[in-house]
């Protein structure tokens with residue numbers, strides 16, 4: 570799907586909701602990852618900073634290194650929201666990012682769980698303002714991001 574599939578009204582819903590959530594990316598990003606680890610607890614093992622694995626999601630979520638990753642994810646989403654008129658400008662970057670995550674050991678299905686967790690965090694952050702059309706718009710946007718990352722993931726897999 571290309572960015573042209575998002576209507577102007579959908580782009581506006583995305584911008585509005587992100588303006589609220591992005592006031593506190595650390596908090597909403599932590600809500601996202603808390604949900605992600607509830608849904609897929611094994612993902613905690615893929616964050617071995619300084620070669621030591623966290624023994625629990627709670628320990629991982631409290632680590633400054635991990636919080637940097639939360640920040641990185643929120644920055645990628647912010648870049649997507651800022652590039653709604655031209656999402657293909659992010660293509661090369663997202664392909665590279667997908668390749669990197671393949672090397673780290675992330676499965677493509679986990680990208681979808683991140684998407685679910687993002688919707689969860691938006692819902693928690695926005696409450697009733699997170700309308701059904703807003704949810705649909707975000708689902709479309711995130712699927713463009715995942716599609717590009719998955720392409721890179723596949724390239725990484727084939728290059729093994």
Ligand code: HEM
Nearest residue numbers: 612615616617637638641642645646670673675679680683
């Ligand atoms: C599916 C679960 C994910 C896991 C287990 C995971 C894990 C990791 C790990 C271990 C690193 C390297 C250490 C670090 O930079 O903190 C990393 C880097 C990174 N991740 Fe993730 N990640 C996941 C999802 C995502 C998603 C969905 C995004 C963005 C939409 C993302 C964005 C980034 C960025 C921007 C970097 C830095 C890449 C660089 O250094 O060039 N990650 N990730």
